[in-house]
Amino acid sequence: MIKTVLKLPSARIALVMLAFIAFITVFGPLLAPYDPLENTAQNLAAPSAAHWFGTDYLGRDVLSRILAGAPLSVASTVLVAGIALVVGAIPGILSVYATAVFEWISLRVVDTFIALPFLVFAVAMTALLGNGMVQAMIAVGLLVSPLFYRVARSATLSVARSQYVEAAVLAGATTGWIVRTHVWSKVLPPIAISLATTLGVGLVVISSLQFLGIGVQPPTPTWGGILASDLGYLPQQPYAPLFPTALILVTVLAFNLLADAIRDAAGESGRSLVGAKAAKANRARRLAASGYSLTPSKEHA
C-alpha cells in the first residue's frame, strides 16, 4: 500500500513538505541565527538581511523564535496524535470483541467526548491540571481520541461480520489470532488516514492553546505564542503574522494531502489505482465530490 501511496504526486508533495517541517523541528533550535530570548533595542524592525523575518516588540529575532519554537509546536502535535491513537484505537477494536457492558460504556464515553465543547475543555483541563505542555498534550490527545475509536470500531465491525472471519471462527481460530491476522490489516488504512488528519487538527489545537498562553510560559517561543504577540502590533507590522501562519498552514495542508493520498490508495479505490491515469481521474472525481472527507461509519451505536 505504501508503494501505491508514493505513486500519487500529492503524496510526494506532502512528504517533501513534511520533511522540511521535520528538518526544522529537529535542527531548528541549532539553526537559529540569534538567541530567541535575547531582547535588543531594535524592536519591530522590518525584514532585512540581518533579521530575515524582522524583529518583534521586544527586539527579538522572529526567524530565531520560529525556529526555536518548532519542537514545542510540532513535536507536541506528534505526541498528541500518538496519545489519541493509543487511547482511541485499542478500545475501538476491543469494543467489538469485549463484553457488552464494556461496549456500552465505551460508546457512551465516546459520545460524551464528542459532545463536549472541545477547546473549552482543553483549556480547562490543561490549566487546572498544572498548565504545562504535558498536560496540554494529554488533554488534547484524550479529547481527539473518539475519532480513532469510531474509525477502528467501524473497520473492525465490518471485518468481524465478514464471511472469511466466520470461517476462521468455525475452523477454531482464537480471537487474538483473528485480530492479528485479519482485523489488523483492514483497520490499519483507516487509522492511517485518521492519524494524518489528527496530526493536522492537533497542530491547530496545540497552536490555539499556545496562542491563548495555556500550557506555556511567556518567554518560551512557540508558533501560537508568536502569533499572539504579533496580534498586538498589527498596525505597526501587519505582515508579521504571515510567517508563523504560513508554517502552520503548510504543515496542516501537508497532513491533509497525505490523508487524502492514503484514502485514495487504500481499499477499493486503491486497486483501481494501478496506472497513473486512473489515479488522476480518481483525484479529480474526489475533488469534485469532496463532501465527506471520510467514509461515514457504517456502525450504529
Added chain:
Amino acid sequence: MTASAAVSVRGIATGAIPRTGGGAGHRVRRVLLSIARPISIFVPVFFLGTFFTFLLGALSGRSPAALQLGDAATPEAVAALNQQFGLDRPFFVQYADWLGQLFRGSFGNSWANGVPVATLLGDRAVVSLSVAGLALVIGVIFGFLFGVLAAQFHTRWIDRAITTGTTVFSVLPPFVVGIALIAVFAVGLRWLPAVGFVPIQLGFWPWFSHLILPAVALSFDTVSDVARQLRTGLVSAYRENYVTGAQVRGLGPQRIFFGHVLRNGVGPALSVLGLKFPALLGGAVLIESIFGLSGYGTFAAQSAVTGDVPSVQAVLVISIVLVVVFNLIVNVAHNRLIPSASRGV
C-alpha cells in the same frame, strides 16, 4: 475537523433501534422508542459530562486555601476554609451535593472571592451568546446558501468555486481567520472596530459592528461544513428515482426542490450543524481572546489558570447543557423533516 464530523454524524443523530413491524402495538412502541432514543443518548452524555467536569476539579488538586490564603496559611486556617467549602467530605458525597446544587440552578461560590459564580457569569452570558448566536445564524444562512448554490450548479464553475473555497476555509485555523479579519477590516480599511463589546442598549449599530468580525471569524468552519454536507446531500437526492418521477409528472423545479430534494437531502447538513455547535462554543474561547471580549471563554481560561474550580466547572456545565439542548432540537427538526429517521432506518 470534518473527518471527526463525518465519522460521528450517525453516532449522535441516529442510534440504532431494530426496525419494528406494523400493527397498533408496534406503532405505540415505535413512538415511545423515537422519544426514548434521543433521551437514552443525551442523558448519559449529560451525566458523564458533568461527572468528568467534577472529576477534573477533584484531580486538579486546587483548593480555595491556595487562592485566598496564600503560602503563609496555617494548617488550621486551610482546614477551616476547606470545611467551609465542604471539601473535607468524601468524593462521591461532594459530587452528589454538587449535582443537587446544579439541578437547583446554583453553581456554588467562587473560590477566588466567595461571590456566587452565577452572578459572575451573568453579564458575560450576553457577550458570549451574542457572538455564538450570530455566528450560528451566519453559519446557517450562508452554509445553506452556498450548499444550495453549489448543488443547483453542480459541476459548473460556481460549484467548483464554492467547493474549493469551503475546503480551504475549513482547514484555516480560527485564530488565523480572526487575525486576518482584524488586519484587513479593522487595521487596513478601518471599517469596523477591532476589539471590545458594546451593550445593545447603546444602540444597534455600535453593538452589531463590534460583533460582526468575531461572529464571522467563528462561523467560517460552520459555513463550510454545512455547505459541503448540504451540497452532497442535495446532489445525491437529485439522483433519486422519485425526483425523476416528479419531473416526468410535470412538477415545477421549485416544488421538486422544496418538496422532494431539500427535505430528503438536508439530513447530513442538520447533523453536522448539531456537531458544529460544540465547536462554536469552544471556538468562542479563542475568538473572545483575539477580539478582546470578556465572555465565557476568557472567563473559563482565566479561572482555570488561577485555579478557581467552581467557576470553570460552571462554564463547562453550561456548555454541556447548551450542547445537549441544541442537539435535542436538531434531533426533533431532523425527525420532523425526515420521518424515516425517527424509526432509525
